[in-house]
Amino acid sequence: MPRINSKLLKQSSSAAAGRLRARPIQPKGSGSPGLHPLKLAGKRDGLLYVPTAYRADSSNPLVLMLHGAGGNAENGLSIIQQWAEQLSAIVLAIDSREQTWDVILSHYGSDIAFIDQALSQTFSRYSINPNQIAIAGFSDGASYALSVGITNGDLFTDILAFSPGFITPATQVGQPRCFVSHGKGDTVLPIDRCSRRIVPRLQQAGYNVLYREFDGSHTVPSAIADEAMQWFTTQSVIPH
Template sequence: MLLKNKLSIKHIIKKPVSGKESTLFLMIHGYGSNEKDLFSFKKDLPEDFFIISIQGFYSIETGKYSWYDIDFDNEKKFINITQAKKTIDKISFFIHEAIKEYKLKKNPVWICGFSQGAILSYAIALKNSDKIKKVIALSGYLENSLFPKKINHYTDLEFFISHGKYDTIIPVDWVKKGLKFLKQKKVLSLFYKEYESGHTLNDTNYQDLINWIKEKHIYSEK
């Protein structure tokens, strides 16, 4: 597992079994984690995905990164909006860059994020809904301030959204506001479930996630 520096964002990859043109499955870790975190899912994902897990821009300490600063003591300034918007632009560019570099399918792209990565995943998907069709948001929420200026059509977007009932970092109420927005936009499908956990994935949540991915993958490949 080699951290690649060739493109604009450091990342690790898992190539598909077949040599055919592949679907990009992009992973975005949470605050204080790194590119190896969600990459552990790879053993359970469909073998024809081209998996890329990216490393955050801001170093917190050795082996721990973030995508933007967080003020845990101030709900109104929880997100550094300026940094987050720049990160959204950079990851959006990276998606185009990676598709070209690794000769991947332009559509559909899957995006999966945890916590801070989930917040970004919502915004990146709405910004790039021409390419991104499957969105996995784990323990995050849809932040209004990060909406793209140009509102694209969202009717072919599919979401897997999960959250811990006892999450003290990102309250469940924050998530539900985003669900209301997505329902109003009439997205193609929306899976949402709360689990007996805090700011993490328990075994049931993980198994539901893997089952959802496999089901949607089989359907999209038909």
């Protein structure tokens, strides 16, 4: 009988539980500014955007950005790239393995495993501030960001959720701060059955939530993206 690889078994178990194992380390590589494909998969991969002002000798904020259903990493990145450059934040934008994120289709697993791989690669090449790591997303990506962020609050200090539909964490770890936005005229994920239910649940559970409603539909206005990124990168962060 072949021997069981205990490392792979632990990774598989963690992914099924929605838990991420990657953590910031002292970089072994020397990453450069610019837009880089992850080169971790074929058609469904991801992008890493490193601002011009990146310095390897200082700690940098990181945002893990998740696209909406049917989208890709480029779609997600485009929402916050302008402010990432202005505020010197690194953005790791991931493609979901299928048309949307794993737990929305069935259960945690393949996307968690891929995100873990992408985070590990990023941490090995770039200097990241462990006290300034956000998970963000739009639409289905926002639902997934809230769910994964709460499940991994010992990794993520902040969650940026643009027009989420629901929240389904596997467990509750830590107390990441939450920025939630939603359009009052959203017909894709109506605000009354989505954020107006989600936000009170978060507040009742003790999370620090900044909530913004805006006149608009299922989108992320530039002013909202700007405020979210400013809020994340300029606030005082309590170390884990």
